[in-house]
Amino acid sequence: MKLTALGGLTPLTNWSPHLPTTSGKNNKPVVISTWNHGIPANEEAWNILSRKGTALDAVEAGVRIPEADPEVRTVGYGGYPDRDGFVTLDACIMDEKEQCGSVAALQHIKHPISVARKVIEESPHVMLVGEGALQFALDQGFEKENLLTEASRKDWEEWKEDADYQPEINIENHDTIGMLALDSHGNLSGACTTSGAAWKMHGRVGDSPLIGAGLFVDNEVGAAAATGLGEEVIRTCGSHLVVENMRRGDDPETACKKAVQRIVEKNESVNNIQVGFIAVNKQGQFGGYSIQQGFNFAVCESDNNRLIDAPSWVS
Numbered sequence: 001m002k003l004t005a006l007g008g009l010t011p012l013t014n015w016s017p018h019l020p021t022t023s024g025k026n027n028k029p030v031v032i033s034t035w036n037h038g039i040p041a042n043e044e045a046w047n048i049l050s051r052k053g054t055a056l057d058a059v060e061a062g063v064r065i066p067e068a069d070p071e072v073r074t075v076g077y078g079g080y081p082d083r084d085g086f087v088t089l090d091a092c093i094m095d096e097k098e099q100c101g102s103v104a105a106l107q108h109i110k111h112p113i114s115v116a117r118k119v120i121e122e123s124p125h126v127m128l129v130g131e132g133a134l135q136f137a138l139d140q141g142f143e144k145e146n147l148l149t150e151a152s153r154k155d156w157e158e159w160k161e162d163a164d165y166q167p168e169i170n171i172e173n174h175d176t177i178g179m180l181a182l183d184s185h186g187n188l189s190g191a192c193t194t195s196g197a198a199w200k201m202h203g204r205v206g207d208s209p210l211i212g213a214g215l216f217v218d219n220e221v222g223a224a225a226a227t228g229l230g231e232e233v234i235r236t237c238g239s240h241l242v243v244e245n246m247r248r249g250d251d252p253e254t255a256c257k258k259a260v261q262r263i264v265e266k267n268e269s270v271n272n273i274q275v276g277f278i279a280v281n282k283q284g285q286f287g288g289y290s291i292q293q294g295f296n297f298a299v300c301e302s303d304n305n306r307l308i309d310a311p312s313w314v315s
């Protein structure tokens, strides 16, 4: 471990698990999602889970809430555009049979997560991008809309004055939404949806629509999702790594922490990098972990929907 290069960071050995960032009991159904906007999203998902609905239906319905909310500037309608002023959306969804669907660099469609689900149900593929994804969505009956709100257009105009691309560590405390659910039948599913990094290059795709990076589900083991600087998550196949850590016996928080540690070890400095992971296992235990402070996630179980501050590598 390159601790010398990580002045000021906490080595794994000094860490001890602390409640209530994780749950120790057998627990289902449960739904967990990234950031503050996870609270209303969980509420919607819980409506389905509490009526014995499927995890797949729950995560799709849940993340549609921030996708439709123009106040959430990092997901769906109202999301920040790329440097050329285009709102391009990334999303994926994965179910308990390891069926997965994904869209990337999709424009003009408010609910990319539902297009991703259609990729599972109505195409022989896993991933569609750009123009092809838009054409598929229109063929499936989705409506073409302008997703660039006046507020986001103004922010983009302001950004263009300096045109300085600096990924922000925690954007207003709510970024990509990744959501994981365990339903009353004991099945896991996950969804992840985002407008990606603000002011990104046109055509840039982050981790969020990439199965294994932004999201991974293995119904025998658990599920994980990521938020933060997508390039770092892609390099380490972050969500897949978290699930594999759980397969080897780690509880969800430790599994997330080890994936964070992998990113930390691969970088000379993580001062300007934020990545957060959430995870849930087959027993309904959950946890999260991030590089920097400021990452939180929402958990809903037994009608109790609450925000939890994730522990972080940098204290």
Ligand code: SD4
Binding pocket: 175, 176, 194, 195, 196, 197, 205, 206, 207, 208, 226, 227, 228, 229, 230, 231
């Ligand atoms: C991306 N991971 O496109 C997304 C953005 C995000 O917190 O999650 N920001 O890189």
